[in-house]
Amino acid sequence: SLTINKGAVEFKNVSFHYPESDVPVLRNLSFSVKPGETLAILGSTGSGKTSLFQLVPRLYDVTEGEVLVDGKNVMNYPIEKLRKGIGVVPQEAVLFTGSITENIGWGKEDATSDEIISAAVDAQIHETVEKLPNQYDTRVGQRGVNLSGGQKQRLSIARALVRKPKILMLDDSTSALDLKTEGKLLKALRTYSCTTFIITQKISTAMEADHILLLDDGAVEAWGTHEELLNTSPLYVKIVQS
Ligand code: TTP
Numbered sequence: 001s002l003t004i005n006k007g008a009v010e011f012k013n014v015s016f017h018y019p020e021s022d023v024p025v026l027r028n029l030s031f032s033v034k035p036g037e038t039l040a041i042l043g044s045t046g047s048g049k050t051s052l053f054q055l056v057p058r059l060y061d062v063t064e065g066e067v068l069v070d071g072k073n074v075m076n077y078p079i080e081k082l083r084k085g086i087g088v089v090p091q092e093a094v095l096f097t098g099s100i101t102e103n104i105g106w107g108k109e110d111a112t113s114d115e116i117i118s119a120a121v122d123a124q125i126h127e128t129v130e131k132l133p134n135q136y137d138t139r140v141g142q143r144g145v146n147l148s149g150g151q152k153q154r155l156s157i158a159r160a161l162v163r164k165p166k167i168l169m170l171d172d173s174t175s176a177l178d179l180k181t182e183g184k185l186l187k188a189l190r191t192y193s194c195t196t197f198i199i200t201q202k203i204s205t206a207m208e209a210d211h212i213l214l215l216d217d218g219a220v221e222a223w224g225t226h227e228e229l230l231n232t233s234p235l236y237v238k239i240v241q242s
C-alpha cells in the first residue's frame with residue numbers, strides 16, 4: 001500500500017483556515033520541493049509558517065487546494081504511513097518523563113542503542129549526554145535533570161532522526177543553537193538525504209537551502225535562492241539588512 005518513497009512535496013493552490021475561525025491563515029500557496037532538497041521558510045511572527053508545516057503530516061487538512069507527497073494527495077495515504085515517513089520537530093520541544101534513550105526512541109520502540117546514539121551524534125547532543133550523571137539512562141522531565149532550551153531542541157531533533165524520515169520538518173528548532181553547532185547539525189542532516197523543511201529566523205541558515213520561501217501574511221511573498229531573492233524581493237533585502 002501507499003508509503004512515502006522519495007519525499008517530494010508539492011503545494012498546489014493551498015489555502016487554509018483553522019476549523020474554529022474563517023480567517024484565512026494561508027492563501028493560495030503553490031510550490032514544489034524535490035526529494036532531498038532543503039526548503040527554508042522565513043516570515044514574521046504569525047505569517048503562517050507553523051500552520052504550513054501542519055498540513056504535510058495532516059495535523060490539519062487544507063481547506064482549498066492540495067498537498068501532494070510523491071505526487072499523491074496526502075488525503076490518499078493511510079495516516080499512519082504518512083506520518084511514519086515525516087519527522088516533525090515542533091517549535092516547542094517536548095520531553096517526556098523518562099530516560100534520554102526513551103525520549104529519543106519515543107515512537108520507534110524498536111530502535112537499537114546504536115541507532116539512538118547515532119541520531120544523538122548527528123543532532124549534536126551526544127557529547128552533552130555523555131556528561132550527564134547516567135549518560136543515556138539519565139532521567140529527564142519531571143524530577144529529572146534540567147536541560148537548556150537548546151539541549152531540549154537537539155534531543156527533539158534526535159527523536160526525529162532516529163526514524164530516518166523521508167521528510168524532515170524543523171520548526172525553528174535550531175533557534176537556540178550557536179552558529180558553529182548549527183553548522184555541524186546541518187552538515188550531518190545532509191547525510192540523511194531527506195527532504196528538509198526548515199523554519200528559521202537566520203539568513204545564514206536560509207542561504208544554505210536550495211529554495212527560500214518567504215511568507216507574508218499567509219501568502220508567498222517570494223520564492224527562490226538567496227541570490228534570486230536579493231534581486232526580486234525588497235522585503236527579503238530588508239530582512240537581510242536588519
Ligand atoms: P502560525 O502559523 O503559528 O505563524 P508562525 O509560525 O509564522 O508564527 P511564529 O513565528 O510566531 O511561530 O500562525 C498563523 C496564524 O494562525 C496566527 O494568526 C495564529 C493562528 N493559529 C491558530 O489559530 N491556531 C494554531 O494552532 C496555530 C499554530 C496558529
Ligand code: MG
Pocket residue numbers: 049050051091171
Ligand atoms: Mg510558528
